[in-house]
Amino acid sequence: MAESRVMSDARETVLITWPEWIPETVEFGTRYETDDDRMRLAIELSRQNVVRGTGGPFGAAIFEHSTGALISVGVNSVVRLNNSALHAEMLAIMMAQHRLGSYTLAASSSASYDLVSSCDPCAMCLGAVLWSGVHRLVTGADRDDATALSFEEGPVFPQSYTYLQERGVAITRGVLRQEAAAVLELYRRQGGQIYNA
Amino acid sequence: MAESRVMSDARETVLITWPEWIPETVEFGTRYETDDDRMRLAIELSRQNVVRGTGGPFGAAIFEHSTGALISVGVNSVVRLNNSALHAEMLAIMMAQHRLGSYTLAASSSASYDLVSSCDPCAMCLGAVLWSGVHRLVTGADRDDATALSFEEGPVFPQSYTYLQERGVAITRGVLRQEAAAVLELYRRQGGQIYNA
Numbered sequence: 427m428a429e430s431r432v433m434s435d436a437r438e439t440v441l442i443t444w445p446e447w448i449p450e451t452v453e454f455g456t457r458y459e460t461d462d463d464r465m466r467l468a469i470e471l472s473r474q475n476v477v478r479g480t481g482g483p484f485g486a487a488i489f490e491h492s493t494g495a496l497i498s499v500g501v502n503s504v505v506r507l508n509n510s511a512l513h514a515e516m517l518a519i520m521m522a523q524h525r526l527g528s529y530t531l532a533a534s535s536s537a538s539y540d541l542v543s544s545c546d547p548c549a550m551c552l553g554a555v556l557w558s559g560v561h562r563l564v565t566g567a568d569r570d571d572a573t574a575l576s577f578e579e580g581p582v583f584p585q586s587y588t589y590l591q592e593r594g595v596a597i598t599r600g601v602l603r604q605e606a607a608a609v610l611e612l613y614r615r616q617g618g619q620i621y622n623a
Numbered sequence: 624m625a626e627s628r629v630m631s632d633a634r635e636t637v638l639i640t641w642p643e644w645i646p647e648t649v650e651f652g653t654r655y656e657t658d659d660d661r662m663r664l665a666i667e668l669s670r671q672n673v674v675r676g677t678g679g680p681f682g683a684a685i686f687e688h689s690t691g692a693l694i695s696v697g698v699n700s701v702v703r704l705n706n707s708a709l710h711a712e713m714l715a716i717m718m719a720q721h722r723l724g725s726y727t728l729a730a731s732s733s734a735s736y737d738l739v740s741s742c743d744p745c746a747m748c749l750g751a752v753l754w755s756g757v758h759r760l761v762t763g764a765d766r767d768d769a770t771a772l773s774f775e776e777g778p779v780f781p782q783s784y785t786y787l788q789e790r791g792v793a794i795t796r797g798v799l800r801q802e803a804a805a806v807l808e809l810y811r812r813q814g815g816q817i818y819n820a
Contacts, residue, residue: 556778
């Protein structure tokens with residue numbers, strides 16, 4: 427009885443992990459001074475995810491706003507982990523909250539956090555940004571770049587961004603857009619799976 | 624070295640589980656014939672989550688559409704698991720995909736799935752519904768019921784629902800709304816935490 431209960435519990439636990447190459451590639455605590463520096467990391471994560479075959483062409487990272495210290499990263503993990511919710515931003519947010527031991531990144535009076543994503547977030551991720559407690563969202567490629575690849579963004583409208591801004595989330599879009607979009611194109615050339623199509 | 628690597632990996636794994644009372648309370652495979660039957664389960668999950676003190680007043684369940692067989696459930700787990708993404712719908716979707724071993728619930732040619740939620744989904748969950756592969760969304764309480772409790776829904780607009788419908792997701796709202804809203808009121812009376820405020 428006890429044994430079957432343990433087996434049952436193990437079967438009913440969803441494990442969310444980074445691809446193996448993340449801890450070897452990323453140094454947490456490193457400071458990324460500018461938005462361009464931070465975006466270059468998000469784009470490099472998206473590129474590595476394609477090159478290493480671990481998922482879709484999307485990367486994200488969370489930094490302490492003022493120091494630029496790297497707190498968390500994410501890459502698209504939908505196919506790798508059989509979980510449609512695991513877009514890059516979602517993995518970065520979950521890992522940040524796991525590492526900080528809090529369900530909100532807005533709990534500290536001394537630190538605030540930036541989420542930097544290689545692409546404009548989909549509807550799910552834009553909602554998740556609001557609940558995550560990050561105070562700033564920085565994006566690279568845009569909706570048109572993603573839809574050119576047949577990746578859908580879902581029900582995101584101009585007023586979706588306004589809604590976040592009115593609730594205190596600063597938003598900067600189009601940082602290193604060309605470099606970010608180049609990874610989407612790389613994925614397309616490689617014949618990568620469009621799991622949302 | 625090997626040992627520190629294992630410790631590092633364990634620290635960097637997010638474990639997503641149900642509260643302990645779920646497997647004791649729910650019988651997977653049981654058939655729930657009607658929308659009312661299915662909603663009663665989602666509402667009962669929301670109520671148990673409040674009464675047992677394991678989270679916010681929201682429950683969700685996924686059923687095979689034609690047979691009504693129960694596939695997965697979710698309850699709000701934001702505070703319990705320190706994870707702002709773990710709304711009831713997200714947990715139900717992740718567990719369903721985990722159990723079926725697929726990142727989409729639209730993979731089967733013979734089965735389609737209904738997600739039944741005790742409350743209208745927030746912006747994150749509405750986006751997640753689209754990516755999950757469920758073909759139908761059924762909701763109980765509405766945005767006004769939730770905001771009366773200071774729970775925010777985020778950037779959801781009438782055209783958000785239209786967007787999903789145009790992509791093949793059937794939507795039925797307001798099923799047993801009063802019963803569903805009563806659990807929100809129970810949570811308020813108990814002084815439950817409004818973690819999104």
